[in-house]
Amino acid sequence: MADFACSTAALAPSCSGWNPTTPGTSNSATFINVDDALASFELMVSMNPKPSISRFDQVLSYLLKMNVPHTAFSVSRSMELEKNVMPNLYTFNILVDAFCKKGNVLEAKAVVKRMIQRGLLPNNITYNSLMNGYSLRNEVDKARRVFDCMVLTGCKPNVYNYNTMIDGYCKSKRMEEAEQLFNDMLGKDVSPCTITYNILMNGYCHAGRLEDAQELLKKMCSQGLSPNLATYRTLLANLCNRGYLxxxxxxxxxxxxxxxxxxxxxxxxxxxxxxxxxxVNEAREMFSTLSEGDCLKPTTRTYNIVINGLCRQGLVDDAYNLFRTMEGLTCPPNCKSYNVIIHGFLQHKGPFEAGDLIQEMLSKGFTADTTTMSLLMDLTSKNQLNHPVVRKLVGDSGMACEEVRPKGLSAERNITPEAC
Incomplete structure (x- = not known):
């Protein structure tokens, strides 16, 4: 990394609409598949003495979208060697970004080296891709060396560079270093944006520091920044999971x-x-508020949460009635729905009735999860479940009860923003 240099032009530190793979002009070419893109490239090479760099970038962008960066890199080399069409900074950056997103940082650095040899200096986007690539590999110290190298070469970090580095520290649960970098932003006159606060807030939550996350929300608002849905989603999920209802x-x-x-x-x-x-009453009231609203409607996941909650409270009849109402909605029961209601039946109702539900589940192409299988095998081994479909299911599984013994019967606990 020591041979990196950087252009003096820094990106504007805006937090909206930034995409390292977006060129200055829109590309409208479409291809059916990778072979189609390569055929287009070969035709372009054979018919044009010096093809347009924009058309060349269109082919590259498609290949990268199809997750074949090595093919894209070969195409760029062919253009340079066969047609003397030199890749520009945008071209090199999309190649670096593609390799880094796949965790191939060494290949990305090779592209950067080639870029420098062609007289093009890395910019904020180049460095940001490399930092992100190392962070994806959980090599945050190497990402920090890229950040420090960027500073040493005279390329002033912008808000995206700080966000990437802070995110890397947060995901590694190195909150002290994330905080130091956040404070460094303020000292370097780089204004944090909503995304910066969201990243740090998420880090606090994952580290179990909910009070710090809530204080950060207050600080964010005092700085004149408005929390967005992601801000609230992170805090709500963690407060609920830790019982701070x-x-x-x-x-x-x-x-x-x-x-x-x-x-x-x-x-x-x-x-x-x-x-x-x-x-329970508050949960049901909240569900009714959502169900009766004009804009939002419950999803299959919402129904699964309510059905599971009712079953765990022993309200299996109410859960079953709600389960049946799903069939006429735009969110019909899925595999999780069946397993959740079957768990409830096995725990609180007759096991034979659960067998009928299992038969229905299997007829729709769904499968029993490990908790369901464990409950069924325990009952079958005790001769408490004689439903023929269930006995066949248990027999076909070839699994011992110990292999699938449940750790808990909650099907929808520890819900995270990612899960929803």
Whole structure:
């Protein structure tokens, strides 16, 4: 990395609409598959004495979209050697970014070396891709060396570079270093954006530092930045998972008072949290609010959360009735739905009735999960379940009860923003 240099032109530190693979002009070419793109490239090479660099970039962009960066790199080499068409900074950057996203940082550095040899200096985008590539490989120290190299070569870090580096530290749970870099931003007159705060907030939550995350929200607002849905989604999920339901509900109401409409995942967090805390009536009321709304509607996941919550409270008949209402909706029961209601039947109702549901589940192409299989095998081994379909299912599995013994019967606990 010591041989890197950098252009003096830094990107504007805006937090919206930045994409390292977006060129200055739009590319409208479309291809059917990789072979079609390569055929287009070969035709271009054979017919044009010096093809347009924009057309060349179109082919490269498609190949990278199809996840074949090595092929794209070979095409760029062919263009240079056969037609003397020199890749520009944009071309090199999209190649570097593609290799880094696949974790191939060594190949990306080879592209950068070739770029420098052609007289083109890395810029913020180039360095950012390399930092992101190392972070994806959990090599945050190497990412930091790229960051420091960028500074040493005179390329001033912008908000994206800081965001990438802070995110790397947060994902490695190195919050002290993430905080130091955040403070460094402020000292270098680089203004954090909403995404910066969201990254740091998410890091605090994953480290179990919910109070720090909430304080950061206050600081963010005091700086005149408006929290977005991602901000609230992160905090709500973690507050609910750790049982701070009253704080989660207060935050939920504060968000609505700030004229931000909650999305379905946020309702899912709170409903799941309320059931987990045994606050069944509040959970059902929250579900009714979502179901009766004009804009948002429950998803299959929402129904699964409610069905699971009702079953865990012993309200299996209510859960079954809700399960049946799904069939006439745009979110019909899925594999998880069947397994959740079957768990409830096996625990609170007659096992033979569960057998009928299992037969129905299998007829729709769904499968029993490990918890269902464990419950069934335990009952079958005790001669408490004589349903022929179930006995065949258990016999065909060839699994011992110990192999699938459940660690817990909660099908929708620890819901995360990613899961919803």
């Amino acid at each position: 009253d704080k989660a509900l207060a935050l939920f109401e504060a968000m609505k008072s700030n004229k931000l409409k909650p999305d379905v995942p946020m309702y899912n967090f709170i409903i799941a949290g309320l059931f987990e805390a045994g606050r």
